[in-house]
Amino acid sequence: MKERIEESVFVQRGAMNQAQFDEKFDYNKPHLENEIKKQAKKFVKRFYEPFTSFVAFKLFILDLIPILKWFPEYKWKSDLTLDIVGGITVGVMQVPQGIAYALLARQPAINGLYASLFPPLIYMIFGTSRHSSIGTFAILSLMTGISVERLTASDDIILSSNETDTTIYPTPTEVSCAITITMGIILFVMGILRLHFLTTYLSDQVIAGFTVGSSVHVLVSQLKTILGIRGLPRHSGPFYLFRHLYDLATNIGRxxxxxxxxxxxxxVILVCGKKIVNPCIKRATKIDIPIPWELVIVILSTIFVAVSGVDSTSKVQIVNKIPVGVPEVSLPPFHLITKVFPDAISITVVGVSVWLSISKMLAKKMNYQLDSGQELFALSITSITSSFIPTIPISxxxxxxxxxxxxxxxxxLSIFFSSIVVFSVVFFLGSLLATLPMVTEIRFSKKLIIIQAALSAIIVVALEGMFKKFADLGDLWKVSKIDFMIWVVSCVFTVALDVSYGLFISVGFALFTTILREQYPKWHLLASVKGTQDFRDAERYGESMYFKGICIFRFDAPLLFHNVECFKKSVDKAYLEWQKSHEFYVLREERDTILSPKLEDSEGSSDEKTNQTAQLSINTQSPDILSRHFVVDCSGFTFIDLMGVSALKEIFSDLRKRGILVYFANAKAPVRDMFEKCHFFKFVPKENFYPTMRDATSIARQRQLESVLMRQSLFYSSIITD
Incomplete structure (x- = not known):
């Protein structure tokens, strides 16, 4: 039995203007009030729809708590081993990085371990990314540390505590928890209002330049601990990095x-282990599980300090104690939210942007779906709940x-197995790190505790991947000079000023380049591609042709207040270019072709011929039927404002004074709605608007033919009269 295949039959319609097209195909204009009600109803519906039926509520819960969806379908035979091995590998890295990044945030070491344990477990329940490793992050730790230094008591205040009440200053942990819950609240509001699209304003170049610039801050912050220089003053605000470098240089003798x-x-051990040893082991064993050299460094440095007693002989102070057991649960310091809010916004923007960019990249690579809205909700719940224990912001x-x-x-599920590793350290093995040298300056009982040099080395080596992004600048310069400038400006201002200032300047500059691109966009003269009904840029297609007396112009940008002058100048340039071409003089060619044989056959004096030519010239300039046509392709006008409408009125009036009829084609429905609101159709008839370029050019050529026929008729009438 042969399958019956139904084919759609398309009937070639005749040329028509926009008004005829809308009438024939029943165009319905949406009402603004109905559209607003529709969007409002759609927004509210998201909140009550889950409670309209049992099935809807079930789907809502499954979307809200994704673990209920993927865990029952878990492939135990194929995925369990991979998750165990991968989870343990990540967990081994979480321990040294958690300690190092906590101290970078000016927090007790245990806070970094808590941030590596509890937030990932919460995210495992609500998150949709299968591979992103949530926990401590160097850039966020640095930004948190800057905020902590700004709000907590300085070393000088602590040293003079017998005269000053230091209880008026919050503790570092309180500041960190306040930032964490503020971050969670911001993410929750973004999730409710579906504002995850705002992260798109942080382009890849902004993120890359900003992270590299922030990495410079992280590197410089570790120099004093690597060199073992103590007692340097705190600096904050713009250009603080250079003041810090000056202090290091003047105290190099210490x-x-x-x-x-x-x-x-x-x-040396970290670099050689990662670059030489791990690749050799991988080639020999065919196993892609790297040795956790960070943990090796922690273990070796701890054993060295414990055995050698260097802490007493060389004045290298140690941690002495990492709390073991369940962390203390308490309400986060809500009274600090207003003080940390500006810093929390910057930290949130950086954290969620890095998170979504990496997660989306991996989801696309691994061929699974990532829900950005659910990710915001998962990160918000993770941040809010973790703020009830001593922790730091996570990403x-x-x-x-x-x-x-x-x-x-x-x-x-790999998060569960990585958490087991961190859990064993937090609840059982913390005492083994008692001799771990510290990595940040904290005064306690008037003693200076020095950072552990090994942990500083871990932080510095971890920045290698960030600094490798400098290698991308060469290719970026070749591809896009503007994107190159965005990268450089983002990096330079982040380094020169401050992390927070650098972020906002980077975003502002990126948006400014967008305005510049729209302010000076490209314009093109279009031509018909031979054998098709398509119109393309004439300079790019050799197999194209112009129509005599018809100029097709396209402006590749929204027509807004900041580029209307550029638009009008572009039209003038297009007109001058058209005027210099042979296609502009279609009337003269038509006159010579049609009338020359008739003039040769007619008998009369030269004066009579001159009069006939003069009469023809008068008819040629008749305003009723024009033979030159300027078609504006409106497909590039995604948006148009009031000044844009005024600019179109100006070019329409100016070209009509030159004897040229102006057409508008491919105008989008919202743009036509704007024309109607501005009463543009009272100035330019609707008959001058066409749904496609084919309609506009067909009508223009038809009118040219009518013009020729009318002139020919007038000529014959004048001969008969004579």
């Missing part, structure tokens, strides 16, 4: 060579994520 030695040895770590992908993590 270098602690033990700390410097530990740092250099740790860096996605690129280095751990790449390790997770390389180790073969298949689902979110």
């Amino acid at each position: 270098v602690n060579f033990v700390s410097l030695g530990i740092s250099l040895i740790s860096i 996605c770590s690129l280095s751990r994520t790449l390790v997770a992908v390389g180790a073969g993590c298949a689902t979110q």
Whole structure:
């Protein structure tokens, strides 16, 4: 039995203007009030629709808590081993990075371990990304540390505590928890209002330049700990980085060579282990599970300090104690939210932008769906709940994520196994890190505790991936000069000013370049591609042809207040270019072709012929039927404002004074609605608007033919009369 295939038959319609087209095909204009009601109803519907039926409520719960959807369908045979191996590998990295990044945020080391344990478990329940490693992140830790230094008591205040009440200042943990819950609230509001699209304003170049610039801040912040220089003053605000470098340079004679030695040895071990040893082991064993050299460094440095007693001989202070057991649960300091809110906005923007960009990239690569709205909700719940324990703001770590992908993590269940590793350290093995040298300056009982050089080395080596992005600048310059400038400006201002200032300046500059691109867009003269009904840029297609007396112009940008002058100048340039071409003089060619034989056959004096030619010239300039046509392709006008409408009126009036009829084609419905609101159709008849370029050019050529026939008729009438 042959299958019956139904084919759609398209009937070629005749040329028509926009008004005829809308009438024939029943165009319905949406009403603004109905559209507003529709959008409002759609927004409210999202909140009550889950409670309209049992099925809707079930689907709502499954979307709200994705683990209920993917865990029952978990592939135990194929994915369990991968998740166990990958999770343990990531967990081993979480421990040293959690400690190091906590101290970078001016927090007790245990806070970083808490941030590596509880937030990932909460995210595993609500998140949709299968590979992104949530936890501590160097850039957020640095930004948190800057806020902590600004709001907490300085070293000088602590030293004079017998005269000053230091209780009026919040503790570092209180500031960190306040930032964390504020971050969660901001993310929750963004999720409710579906504002995840705002992260698109942070382009890849903005993020890349900003992260590299922030990495410079992280690197400089670790120099004093690597060199073992103590007692340097705090600096904040614009250009603080250079003041800090000046202090380091003037105090270079106070270098602690033990700390410097530990740092250099740790860096050498980390680099050689990752670049030489791990690749060799991978080639030999065919197993893509790297040795966790960060943990090796922590263990070796801890054993060294415990055995050698260097903490007493070289004045290298140690942690002495990492709390073991369940963290203390308390309400976050709500009274600090107003003080940390500006910093929390910057931290939130950076954290969610890095998270979504990495998660989307991996989801696309691994061929699964990522729900950006649900991700905002998951991160908000994670941040809000974790703020009830001592913690630091969390996001996605690129280095751990790449390790997770390389180790073969298949689902979110790998988070559970990585948390087991961190759990064992937090609840059982914390006492083994008692001799761990510290990595940030904290005064306690008037003693200066020095950062652990090894942890500083871990932070510095972890920045290698960030600094590798400098290698992309060459290709970026070749592809786009503007994107190159966005990258450079983002990096330079982040380094020169401050992390927060750099972020907002970077976003502002990126948006400014968008305005510049729209202010000076390209314009084109279009021509018909031979053998088709398509109209394309004439300079790009050799197999194209112009129509005599018809100029087709396109402006590739929304027509808004900032580029209307550029639009009018572009029209003038297009007109001058058209005027210089042979296609502009269609009337003279038509006159010579049609009338020359008749003039040769007619008998009469030269004066009579002159009169006939003069009469023809008068008819040629008749305003009723014009033979030159200027077609504006409105397909590039995605938006138009009041000044844009005024600009179209000006060019319409100016070209009509030159004896040229102006057409508008391919105007989008919202643009035509704007024309109607501005009463544009009272100035330019609707008959001058056409749904396609084919309609506009067909009508123009038809009118040219009518003009020729009318002149021919007038000529014959004049001969008969004579």
